[in-house]
Amino acid sequence: MPLFDVYPLYNVTPVSGKGVHVYDDKGIEYLDLYGGHAVISIGHAHPNYVKAIKNQVETLGFYSNAIQNPLQKQLADKLEDLSGCKDYELFLCNSGAEANENALKLASFKTGKKRVIAFEKGFHGRTSAAVAATDNKNIIAPINAQQAVTILPLNDIEAVKTELEKGDVCAVIVEFIQGVGGLDQGTKTFFEEVDKLCKANNTMFIADEVQSGYARSGKFFAYQHYNVTPDVISIAKGMGNGFPIGGILIHPSIESKYGMLGTTFGGNHLACAAGLAVLNTIEDENLIDNVNKIGAYFVEKAKEIPQIKKVKGRGLMLGLEFDFEVGDLRKDLIYNYHMFTGGAANKKLLRILPPLNVKKAHIDQFFEALKKAL
Structure with missing residues (x-):
């Protein structure tokens, strides 16, 4: 049976990975x-990650949400500690799209509105x-x-x-650093005013942290660079280092009920x-500090190359913009x-989203290659 052909593929077949490297079939x-796409947060085949998954699958790989699962509470508590999102509640799902879908659904439930x-x-x-809610008409079917x-x-x-003053908006959803769109950001004034306007108009403010979360921006969440309080925070990608997991952090003002x-x-x-292995590694290896250190080093190295017209983003969520x-x-x-x-989507932008434990030597290697390629 042929695969449904929706991905343009590079002629590379990775078969293994270790740290910041992958190895192909040759x-x-x-x-x-x-x-x-920023999924590999702590590096390929990190030993703590491999051990955690191996031990768990040998014990119990799956059961439904109809039973007690203490691992969920452990994950929620660790996430609260590292993110600083005190008193939020956690709902777990499988992907970033599902996280945002549930965030929007929750906002509509809470406000009784739909726009x-x-x-x-x-x-x-x-x-x-x-x-x-995605600005790309090519992927929006009539049913959407x-x-x-x-x-x-x-x-x-x-x-x-x-x-907002029209009174029918249930949610404002925003990426504090745009990913696919090309690393654009709103201003501090804009984000903080949007937060205030949402609170004044019974509208939920949703922080889409699917790509920018989990230390990627140099803080645990990108919204933490601003003075805002999201009602819902969506997470995925780096959350599982390759294992499918997503979720939403929900402000305590939103009340839960069975079946919601x-x-x-x-x-x-x-x-x-x-998820626990990722959080433990971020903490144990001080990866937020590494993100800030290596991100700053990357920006300095980029200044040495005149063909780079602009460096966009924060931390290790970066883009190099050219005039071609x-x-x-x-x-x-x-x-x-x-x-x-x-x-x-910005065809002149090269996106850089390495594992959070990348080192200066790897950045040097990249820029040497980039200079030669240019």
Whole structure:
């Protein structure tokens, strides 16, 4: 049976990984500066991660959410400690799209309203409401277009105010650093005013931290660079280091009730074991400090290359903007220099999303290759 052909593929077949490297079926080593869309947070095959999953699958891999699962509470407590999100509650699911879908559903339940405000170049997933809130008409089917969503320009606070005052908006959803869109960010004033306007208009403020969370920005969550209090925070990608897991952190002002949300696989024993291993490693290896140190080093190195017109992003969620489209450059880096990087909706942007334990030597290696490729 052929695979449904929806992915343009590079002619590389990784078969193993270790730390910041992957190895293909020919034994070639690649420097992974993309981590499969920021999923690989603590490195490939981290020994603590491998041990945790191995021990759990040998004990109990799965049972449903109809029974007690203490691993979920352990994960929630550890997440609260490291993130600083005191008193929030955790609902576990399987992916970033599912996290945002549940966040939007919860906002609609809480407010009794249905319209959503999202922003240009935003990406929130491919499920029904999440994809409707994504600024890409090519992936929105007619069945998704039924959703009531208004897409506004980032940083246009008057437009947000006008729409919120109409009284029918259940949620404003925002990436504090846009991922797929190309590392654009709102201003401090904009984000903080949006937060105030949401609270004044009975509207839930949703922080989409699917890509920017889990220390990626240099703080545990990217919204923590600002003085805001999200009602719901969506998480996934780096949360499981490759194991499918997602979730939402829910402000205590939103009351739960049985049947409100649900999932078969979300929060299963293996997913929780993976999630705990990631959090323990972030803490034990001081990875937030490493993100800030290596991120600053990366920015300084980028200044040495005149072809780079702009460095975008924060921490280890970075983009290098050129005055030409980077598709061929990415291919050159893969095939001739054996390095994985990422693209974006901004075709002139090279995205850099390495494991959080990347070292200066790896950054040096990348920039030497980039200079030669350019």
